[in-house]
Amino acid sequence: MVNRAQKTESIALWMVEDDALFRDGVRTLINRTPGFFCEHTFTNCEDALKLLETEDAPRILLMDLGLPGMSGIEGMRRVKELSPATDVLVLTIYDDDERVFEAICAGASGYLLKNSSGEEIVSALSQIIQGGAPMNAQVARRVLDLFSRMAGPKGKYDLTPREKEVLGLLVGGLSKRQIADKLIVSFYTIDTHLKNIYEKLHVHTRSGVVAKALKERLI
Amino acid sequence: MVNRAQKTESIALWMVEDDALFRDGVRTLINRTPGFFCEHTFTNCEDALKLLETEDAPRILLMDLGLPGMSGIEGMRRVKELSPATDVLVLTIYDDDERVFEAICAGASGYLLKNSSGEEIVSALSQIIQGGAPMNAQVARRVLDLFSRMAGPKGKYDLTPREKEVLGLLVGGLSKRQIADKLIVSFYTIDTHLKNIYEKLHVHTRSGVVAKALKERLI
DNA sequence: TAAAGAATACCGTGAACGCGGTATTGTCCG
DNA sequence: CGGACAATACCGCGTTCACGGTATTCTTTA
Numbered sequence: 001m002v003n004r005a006q007k008t009e010s011i012a013l014w015m016v017e018d019d020a021l022f023r024d025g026v027r028t029l030i031n032r033t034p035g036f037f038c039e040h041t042f043t044n045c046e047d048a049l050k051l052l053e054t055e056d057a058p059r060i061l062l063m064d065l066g067l068p069g070m071s072g073i074e075g076m077r078r079v080k081e082l083s084p085a086t087d088v089l090v091l092t093i094y095d096d097d098e099r100v101f102e103a104i105c106a107g108a109s110g111y112l113l114k115n116s117s118g119e120e121i122v123s124a125l126s127q128i129i130q131g132g133a134p135m136n137a138q139v140a141r142r143v144l145d146l147f148s149r150m151a152g153p154k155g156k157y158d159l160t161p162r163e164k165e166v167l168g169l170l171v172g173g174l175s176k177r178q179i180a181d182k183l184i185v186s187f188y189t190i191d192t193h194l195k196n197i198y199e200k201l202h203v204h205t206r207s208g209v210v211a212k213a214l215k216e217r218l219i
Numbered sequence: 220m221v222n223r224a225q226k227t228e229s230i231a232l233w234m235v236e237d238d239a240l241f242r243d244g245v246r247t248l249i250n251r252t253p254g255f256f257c258e259h260t261f262t263n264c265e266d267a268l269k270l271l272e273t274e275d276a277p278r279i280l281l282m283d284l285g286l287p288g289m290s291g292i293e294g295m296r297r298v299k300e301l302s303p304a305t306d307v308l309v310l311t312i313y314d315d316d317e318r319v320f321e322a323i324c325a326g327a328s329g330y331l332l333k334n335s336s337g338e339e340i341v342s343a344l345s346q347i348i349q350g351g352a353p354m355n356a357q358v359a360r361r362v363l364d365l366f367s368r369m370a371g372p373k374g375k376y377d378l379t380p381r382e383k384e385v386l387g388l389l390v391g392g393l394s395k396r397q398i399a400d401k402l403i404v405s406f407y408t409i410d411t412h413l414k415n416i417y418e419k420l421h422v423h424t425r426s427g428v429v430a431k432a433l434k435e436r437l438i
Numbered sequence: 439t440a441a442a443g444a445a446t447a448c449c450g451t452g453a454a455c456g457c458g459g460t461a462t463t464g465t466c467c468g
Numbered sequence: 469c470g471g472a473c474a475a476t477a478c479c480g481c482g483t484t485c486a487c488g489g490t491a492t493t494c495t496t497t498a
Contacts, residue, residue, distance in 0.1 A: 148325075162444075186446075
């Protein structure tokens with residue numbers, strides 16, 4: 001059990017983890033660490049969410065991903081909805097692109113693998129409190145790769161400044177007429193610009209332009 | 220100087236860094252570390268790129284960002300073009316969104332701040348060799364935030380499965396006729412679906428739909 | 439100075455779109 | 469059982485688009 005002094009001065013953690021062995025190991029580790037205490041543990045997200053309705057949210061939530069019932073990702077999403085200030089530290093065996101991506105999008109503040117040492121886990125908690133995002137280096141590499149792939153190849157099509165301007169308005173949803181009015185030029189001028197843009201981007205429709213511009217961040 | 224044994228067995232690093240004090244400090248640190256040696260140092264990207272034309276690329280490149288002449292980001296881009304296998308470790312004082320974002324998109328394999336300890340730098344080199352991406356925890360948090368912001372708010376418009384299907388084809392650039400043919404339904408059916416999609420997304424044009432779908436990742 | 443590129447402007451035609459209607463069928467849920 | 473919703477289908481009208489031309493003016497660059 002946890003004494004009163006710890007409760008008032010220490011940082012509260014909750015943990016969702018279905019593996020009893022791992023759960024108890026981490027709880028013991030945390031409760032031996034000054035400044036932190038493990039307030040509740042759960043074997044599934046549903047129970048944690050239920051308690052969140054009546055109790056104050058913890059500062060940090062340790063979250064497994066492979067869980068019975070609601071997935072850790074979905075659980076994280078709901079927790080962050082109810083308590084955006086809670087930092088969720090993912091602690092899992094999975095490090096595939098899909099899971100890492102989803103976890104980050106769901107608002108994870110860190111991502112450790114279960115092969116992490118006790119030291120690493122404790123250090124991760126401090127880093128989270130300091131506004132950092134502790135990540136397994138392999139996971140971090142995945143994140144960077146995903147990121148740069150997502151940011152894409154930023155195609156180079158040698159659009160002129162004016163063409164980029166027109167492109168921007170096009171993506172904004174304006175018609176040729178509206179673009180012409182906004183730039184105070186003739187309708188026909190915009191028509192010509194569009195023809196040139198289409199040719200440069202190798203597309204034949206407005207939607208094609210918009211898709212390409214957004215996918216390749218041309219604007 | 221570096222002896223032959225080190226040269227053949229150790230991992231070669233190059234460094235671009237205009238601050239002489241910091242440069243020499245890190246070089247000494249690396250050359251004292253078994254398994255690594257600092258083969259060349261440069262005060263600007265141009266010199267490094269020139270040498271890259273005639274010499275083998277290093278396994279790791281330590282790159283400053285605030286440099287005279289070509290920026291570290293641009294330099295990194297060019298290095299990665301010439302030698303994609305080279306891992307670039309950014310070592311800088313800047314940790315703003317813009318710079319972090321650009322560095323990742325340019326293909327950085329790690330991002331440390333200059334207040335890192337010697338230990339951290341050396342450990343980062345090992346992590347890079349092991350396929351990890353060493354990152355300052357603050358920077359990592361920035362990356363996660365950027366990432367999840369970029370992934371966006373994933374708007375909820377209650378599109379039906381069929382509507383999502385049509386939306387996908389629409390974004391792919393197909394006309395109503397083509398979508399109808401592909402889904403083996405009447406042109407009019409697609410016309411109706413489109414009307415409903417327009418209403419749900421509050422847009423009035425194909426381009427508007429494409430823009431919204433891509434920006435909010437509806438597909 | 440000549441060539442190249444950027445920005446501007448005009449026209450006509452056939453195709454595609456946006457949107458106002460209306461209507462039938464099937465399924466799921468209260 | 470009956471309403472809600474999804475998916476299907478049809479029609480017409482006015483607007484907008486895509487694209488084929490051609491052409492002038494002004495920089496920039498070779």
